[in-house]
Structure formats: C-alpha cells, structure tokens
Amino acid sequence: xxxxxxxxxxxxxxxxxxxxxxxxxxxxxxxxxxxxxxxxxxxxxxxxxxxxxxxxxxxxxxxxxxxxxxxxxxxxxxxxxxxxxxxxxxxxxxxxxxxxxxxxxxxxxxxxxxxxxxxxxxxxxxxxxxxxxxxxxxxxxxxxxxxxxxxxxxxxxxxxxxxxxxxxxxxxxxxxxxxxxxxxxxxxxxxxxxxxxxxxxxxxxxxxxxxxxxxxxxxxxxxxxxxxxxxxxx
Ligand code: AMP
Ligand code: MG
Ligand code: MG
Numbered sequence: 001x002x003x004x005x006x007x008x009x010x011x012x013x014x015x016x017x018x019x020x021x022x023x024x025x026x027x028x029x030x031x032x033x034x035x036x037x038x039x040x041x042x043x044x045x046x047x048x049x050x051x052x053x054x055x056x057x058x059x060x061x062x063x064x065x066x067x068x069x070x071x072x073x074x075x076x077x078x079x080x081x082x083x084x085x086x087x088x089x090x091x092x093x094x095x096x097x098x099x100x101x102x103x104x105x106x107x108x109x110x111x112x113x114x115x116x117x118x119x120x121x122x123x124x125x126x127x128x129x130x131x132x133x134x135x136x137x138x139x140x141x142x143x144x145x146x147x148x149x150x151x152x153x154x155x156x157x158x159x160x161x162x163x164x165x166x167x168x169x170x171x172x173x174x175x176x177x178x179x180x181x182x183x184x185x186x187x188x189x190x191x192x193x194x195x196x197x198x199x200x201x202x203x204x205x206x207x208x209x210x211x212x213x214x215x216x217x218x219x220x221x222x223x224x225x226x227x228x229x230x231x232x233x234x
Contacts, residue, residue: 032228034073034129034139035172035218037063039210040148041096043082045089054159055152056082058103059096059207060112063215064123065142067228070219073127076119077208079106083160096205110162117165132167141171144189144214146232154234170233174214174221181226189213196220 041059045052057080064074079102082088088100107115123129131139143149149168157164178192179185186192190200193213198220202209222228 032067032138032140034127035063035065035067035142035215035228036129036131036139037065037142037211037215037218038148039144039207039214040152041098041205041207042152043085043088044092044095046091049089049091051085051089053085054156056080056084056156057109057112057152058082058088058092058098058106060109060116061208061211062116062119063208063211064127064129065215065218067218067222070222072212072215074119074123075208075211076116078112078115079103080109080112081106083108096207097203109156109160113162113165120167132165132169140228140230141168142174142214142218142228143171144173144210145175146171146173150232150234164234168234170230172228173231174218176231177226177228178217178221181221181224189217193217196224 039061040057042055042057043053044055059077060080061077062075063072065071066073079098081103088098088103093099106112120129120131124131124134129139130137131141141149149171153168154164156162175186175192182195184195186195189210190204193200193216196217198216200209200213201216202212204210218228
C-alpha cells in the first residue's frame, strides 16, 4: 500500500488521490488499540496586536492512550523555543501559562521533533505501538480539531524546512467525530466534556492537560459507541 501511496503523491492526479483516500480509509478501518493524542500550544497575540506573526509551537505534548484500557500509558512533553518571534506576548503567556523563561529553556522545533521520534521509537518497542509505515497500524494520532497538524505543524515545518514525518499524514479529529455522533457542535473541548457530564482536569490551554482531557473525552465517547476512525489526512 505504501508504494501505491507514493505513486499517488508523485502523480498528484485527482483520481489517484481519491484512490489514496480510499486506501487510507481501508487501512484505518479497524479498531485502534492506541491513540497518540497531541495538543500543541503556539505563539499568539491579541486580535489587534500589530506585533502578531506566524504561530510557532511552544509546547509539544503527546499522550499514548490505551483505548482498550481507557488509560494513559506514557507521555512526551517538550517546551519549544520560538525562532521567528522569540518574545512571547503577554496575551500568550496569560492564555497558555507558559513563561518566557520556559521557552527560552526549550529546544528548537527540529530538535523537539527528533526527541519526539526517539520517544516514539521507545514506545514502539515497549508497547508494540505501530503507526505510519509500520502496517497494519494499531495506533493513530488524535487531536481536538484539525488545526494542530493541518495548520500549525504542517505550516511551521514548511516555513522552517523541517521534514514532516510521514506518520503525521493521517489522524482522527475528535471534534469531528463528536459533532457527527452527537449531532451538535460543542463549545470547545470544555463544552464537549461538560455536555457528557465530565470535568476538565488541570489547566485549560496547557497542552499536556488539554491532551489528557481529550483522551478522557475519547474514553467516554468510545463507551457510548463512537467508532474511532481516521477522519483527516494530508
Ligand atoms: P488550545 O489547544 O485551545 O489551547 O489552543 C492552541 C493554540 O491556539 C494556543 O496555544 C494559541 O496559540 C491559539 N489560541 C487558542 N485560543 C486562542 C484565543 N482565544 N486567541 C488567540 N489564540 C488562541
Ligand atoms: Mg488544542
Ligand atoms: Mg491546548
């Protein structure tokens, strides 16, 4: 299947891209044992701030969540140093709780990606997690909305000429699954949790806490019959 996907990528033909989508759906049409839940925090500014620029990731968290066990098995968290706009806005620090000192002590995104892949290798060996080219996959990324991978990560990697690892080409948008299953559009992650009678634990807009709470929401959704299927791909 990988060879066919490569062919689809190289030919960039609509028909072949459709075949690719179909293959992606087929390959992910089995229950996932694990999810890798991510929730990036990024530089941001007040709407009218003249200093506003591109979003750069400042916190890169990822949770290994066992769907069967409904529990967190392992996690990765790394603070990231912004390069394009090195100074955080007051708005950003207040929203995320991330200080200037924390990002100054962070690593550039490229280094963070290497550390993340190293952690992935570790969980691959320890828990038999298979994602990306390791087919059949028993794991897929999950995020609250498509923003984290489709906008934030992809665009920043392109601007900084960082190769986006192949594993990031498909994921589950939990918000899309939620909207489809419950037939209502929730008011953010907090709203979705609240509608199912769950509380947000920790600090909102702390990436790690957002990811943990996304996993908590997934646990409830699965128990209410939601099937975890790939919703999005690059
Ligand atoms: P979240 O996962 O909801 O914490 O949001 C991820 C990122 O989106 C944040 O780190 C900010 O860069 C941006 N963001 C979230 N909410 C806002 C907001 N109200 N105004 C501006 N940027 C925001
Ligand atoms: Mg988020
Ligand atoms: Mg967040």
